Amino acid sequence: MQTSQRITMATANQQHLIQQHAGPSAATQGPMIIRKRNPEPMLNSGMQQAKKKRALDRNIPEKLDTLVPESLLYTELQNFEKRLDATIMRKRLEVQETINKPMKIKRTLRVFISNTAVNQNPQRDSESNDIGFGDTNVPAWILKIEGRLLDPSNSSKTNKIPSRKFSTFFISIIVDLDRDPEMYPDGNTIEWNKTNNTEGVDGFEIKRKGDTNVKCKIFLNLDKQPPRxxxxxxxxxxxxxxxxxxxxxxxxxxxxxxxxxxxxxxxxxxxxxxxxxxxxxxxxxxxxxxxxxxxxxxxxxxIDPITIDYTIRVDKEFHQSRYAYDIEVEVDDPNKLRLLSVFNNNASQREVQNLDDKIVQCVQSINNSKTKRDFLLNFAKSPVEFINKWVASQSRDLEVILGESHVNLEEQRRSEFYKQSWVNEAVFHYATAQTQRKMHELLGSSSNIRNDQRR
CATH class of the missing domain: 1.10.245.10 (SWIB/MDM2 domain)
Incomplete structure (x- = not known):
């Protein structure tokens, strides 16, 4: 074990020499170039690419099953996970296709028409002021058009439709008053049109001056999507x-x-x-x-608008139509809203990603343990031969990195030079270092994302 400590110290000294002697061009002189990658492109590459990269890191070494037979169970779980991922992806595509289709159900919109009359009796000035029309005693009336969506008799909390404003069901509402335009120059036609920036309201109120009953026609133009x-x-x-x-x-x-x-x-x-x-x-x-x-x-x-005939009466303070008008409208299916909320819920995906990160750490620990075991096993079989090969390999790697290799240039040009035993070992250590660096960058980026979400 003392010999192992010397090898570790020698490796640390070699790293110190690299930091001390490697100049600006030292990294480009040797055949192996080490560059630090920016972690931002890895974040923008998407969850699928990151999962593909993590899938490679989650694989247990091939020869480990001879040492740990239980590792075959992990391999079976990986194969089951692949089939499960394929099934989930197929179901997500089916749900997405269902969401993209128009899912409408028919509901009943009940419309109420009423009116109030104010200042029709000159002896009730105080009451008119309480209503809020100022200090004037001019007779006037207010026409109210209201409505609400009825819930079906078999509705429950699970399939209850979210409430919608009354005005969202129409593209325009027109009220035509039947009265003399010369006596009432303020206009006998009132029109409301829906725009993209219009906020929904639960009803409309129209105030006009007058002390006589007025017949009117109310035209309701439904907003149907797609247009009919x-x-x-x-x-x-x-x-x-x-x-x-x-x-x-x-x-x-x-x-x-x-x-x-x-x-x-x-x-x-x-x-x-x-x-x-x-x-x-x-x-x-x-x-x-x-x-x-x-x-x-x-x-x-x-399509012809829905026409409602109504008489505005001023002989009493409040008058309501004898009828309530039911209109059949189409609304979004609540099941579609639930599917959309489930489809956009990424909480489970984040949880799976966190579990994948933990698996990557465990597999990396297993790889490191296997590397240590192979190292000590080879050392135990032949200590002297192992130490000589190790020192020679470390010396050659240091010369290559520093660009001070004393190897014959003609020898470097030949392919046989790179087929020697030290090449496999050097590639293994280089790939292990790169894998550990990428894993730390990925874990660090994931922790930063979670911290930003918590903020």
Whole structure:
């Protein structure tokens, strides 16, 4: 064991000589060049590349199974992990494909119409001031349009739909008042249009002056995604549908073309030979398939809005419509939201990565222990021969690193020079040093990421 300590001290002295004597060009003179890599590209290479690199570090040495038979169990676990990773990846792709598909369910939106009247009685000035319309006593009324999404009778906490604002279901709301424009110059048509920056609200209030009952029409234009259109009478009669998305209309028209064998199979299959009904519809005897989206545009119209008739009454302070109006709307499926949250949850991946890092450390410790065992076993078999080979190998490595090799240059040019026994040992030590350095960089980068996330 004293001899082993001398070898360790000799190695330390060699490292000291390298730091002391190696000049700026010493690293480039020898055949082995050592460069310090920047750890940032390793972070940006992605989780899959990092996992591939760690997979190489997690492999137990091949000859270890003869010494430790239990290592075969670890190898079997690695093979099972590969199959498990492939299954998980396939399932993730299936979930991603499901999320990308439009998943809609139908729900009922209940709309309530009411109005309040203020300052209709001149003797109740104080009450009107309490309502908040200032000190004026001008008669006025406020029209309220509100609504909420009804939960199905069999709903539970697991499949409950997240609440949405009332205005998010419409692209526009128009209120048309039936009154004399000369007496009320402030306008009889009130319109609200949805924009990208519009925040959702639970209802609308419209305040106007007046002391008489007013009839009004409320037009609600639903916001349907993807947009749906009303077909013209001729196209609706041809396809048998009254309203549909543009994609659905094109698909239905293509089914009609295939059913009546109107595709040109002689000259060019991109063209359709219109029959009498299509020719009267599109005003052309022949059309190309890419022209269909443009040709059907003239037969698509916006869907008729939902119309509600209501009378604003001012003979009492509060008046509400006798009816509540139920509108069928489409909302995102709650299952899609849950799938999306599970798909974006990376907590398990981070936990697996931490466990992989621990496995890398354990495997590296096993490799180091095996290297020490081989070192001491060879030393125990033949101490003198082992020491002589070791000293010669260390001396040659030091000369190569410092660029002061006394080996004949002609000998270095020949391939037999690099087939000697010392080459395998030098490559092993170099690869081990590089592996340890990469592992420390990877572990250090992972710890920095976790510290940043905690902050």
């Amino acid at each position: 259109y009303k077909l013209s009478e001729d196209l609706a009669s041809l396809l048998g549908i009254k309203e549909e998305t543009k994609t659905g209309v094109i698909l239905a028209l293509w089914q009609y073309i295939k059913h009546h064998n109107l595709q040109d199979n002689i000259e060019d299959k991109r063209f359709i030979n219109n029959d009498a009904r299509l020719e009267s519809l599109f005003n052309c005897p022949r059309m190309a398939f890419p022209q269909i989206p443009e040709l059907i545009n003239m037969h698509l119209q916006p």
